[in-house]
Amino acid sequence: METKEATKNTTKRTAKKNEKPITLLDAIEEIITKSENSKLSDSFFKKSSREIKFLAESYGISERQAVLFCVAMEKGPRRIELDDLARHLNINSIRMLQYTDDVNALIRRRLIRYRDANDEEQFDIYPPVIKALKHNEVYTLAPRTGLSCEELFEQLGSLYKDMYEDAITGDEVIEESIKLVDDNRQLRFAKELHALKLTRKEQGIIIYFCYLLINKDDDDIRISQIDDLICNRSEFQRTRRQFRTGEHSLFKMQLLEHGCVDGIADNSRYKLTNSAKRILLSEFDVNTTDEAIADLLTPQQLVAKELYYPACINNRIEELNKFFTQEHYLQVRERMDKRGFRGGFACLFYGGPGTGKTETVYQLARKTGREIMVVDVPQIKSKWVGDSEKNIKALFDRYRELVKRKELAPILLFNEADAIISTRKSGAQSAVDKMENAIQNIILQEMESLDGIMIATTNLQENLDRAFERRFLYKIKFEQPDATVRAKIWQQMIPELNESDATALAAAYDLSGGQIENVARKHSINVVLHGEQENPLQSLLAECAAERLGNKEQHRRVGF
DSSP states (O other), X not given: OOXXXXXXXXXXXXXXXXXXXXXXHHHXXXXXXXXXXXXXXXXXXXXXXXXXXHHHHHHTOOHHHHHHHHHHHHHOSSSEEHHXXXXXXXXXXXXXXXXXXXXXXXXXXXXXXXXXXXXXXXXXXXXHHHHHHTTTOOOOOOOOSSOOHHHHHHHHHHHHHHHHTTSSOHHHHHHHHHHHHHTTTTSHHHHHHHHTTOOHHHHHHHHHHHHHHHHHOOOOXXXXXXXXXXXXXXXXXXXXXXXXXXXXXXHHTTSEEEEEETTXXXXXXXXXXXXXXXXXXXXXXXXXXXXXXXXXXXXXXXXXXXXXXXXXXXXXXXXXXXXXXXXHHHHHHHHHXXXXXXXXXXXXXXXXXXXXXXXHHHHHHHHHTOOEEEEXXXXXXXXXXXXXXXXXXXXXXXXXXXXXXSSSOOEEEETTTHHHHBOOOTTOOSHHHHHHHHHHHHHHHHHHTOOSEEEEEXXXXXGBOHHHHHHOSEEEEEOOOOHHHHHHHHHHHSTTSOHHHHHHHHHHOOOXXXXXXXXXXXXXXXXXXXXXXXXXXXXXXXXXXHHHHHOTTOOXXXXX
16 A cells, blocks of 8 residues: 555656647747746746746756746847836846846847847847747757858858848847857967958958858948948048048958949949958858969979070179078178168069070979069950959069068069060050050059069060060070080980080070970871881971971970
8 A cells, every 4th residue: 555655746746647748839838927926936947947047058057047038038039128028027126136147147048139239228039040940949049169161261251141030239230240250269260360360340341241241252342231230420421532532441451442344443342452452251162352463373383494605694694692591681681771772672574585584483482492573464454444444553563472472582484574564655545555654654553562573574675665674683595405515405305306406406596495395296296106216316497497497486485
């Protein structure tokens, strides 16, 4: 026979077993009903323990926070005041202030939000919470740490979506976006943003511009798009004025710039600068104008080649080779600085096609461990008048950044630069002539303040503008190789040639290094098609005749 206590316990277990499964909405409704005038007493918590514990565990909050959340749901979802909660619970305003930490915890959990970051008297239920509750689901926060760059920007997108829907203020978005980035310092984006040492408002704007470019492919921002981000009206008006005039700190730091329409700057459009894109968005495949017009080659990408020059040229090249080594380069820079001379070094390699100008630059870079920023000169001349000047400025901006970041200053190479260093047109009237003059003027100005090494190659030195001639510190004329040098080139290009045949070819035809390379390549093709010849001299002489006859005006990069 069961005792009275055993019977009581059995009854409790049976009752618990027969309890109807609870849902979120059931629990909230029950707590709202039982909490009215409860003064948050112990008896209330005991009477509602099942529902309170269920909600607390579901949302990962404390039991008291669960009750406050339910009451807020009843009084909301919009314009809820602390006094509304106090009246429902029948407690005075002073006691209600004791629960401020609980309210802040609900805000951090993104269950409620202050309507204004500067006013903690009113708050709303966070809209995604209500949306989830309609399906009896718990609103969960996505992980904030250990994110990839793509995941980071996806979460930023959720923040901005809430801002567009007035679910969160611009000030809150800025704070939340900065915290989210700070929580992911393993990302280069976060590291570089932190290194810029921006104010919180500046950080918020830059993060937003990056988001618009990466997530929306929007690189043409209007001031109205940042309206929601800046809550204070007077601050927004000030920001708009500073954006239009370019006086905003983000413009002065060269992180933002005015947009461009048909080559003309438009002070009502804004975008990240190429510099900002490279610094902040290196983890994304973001194309910049200056990267489209200049490739960066590393020393490891350059193939070692033995070059042969006439004695007079050889001495000058060896001098440059010695100068470009880091030890001598730094010593020369220091001496120049002490004497008040310019610190940049501009060199001009001029002479006929195929004489080794470009390959000499490559080998100088390879031997001294320097990268080469190779400019695609035709790309500079954009079809849109006005873009060309912008392109050339962006190009030099990028080079300056490389010089600052790299241990060894790279070489800035303008290959076949005839089109941009030739004589400027006086009295230019056409838009094209004015554009070309503008490009040249910008290059001349940049050469004056150059910090690094610039080399230009040209086949048409007679057209060189006198202003450029003065700015090139080293001017080296590349001449056709003499017979002795040509013989060495022949043997390098076709190792199976004996010395006698190489000398005969060199004496018979005064070809450039580039032309000899052409003949050597055709010889390789003939060997594959027809097999090795016991005595290839005659066929090589025939190829030399064809090369000279058919390629008098050939402008090929020498490959020896």
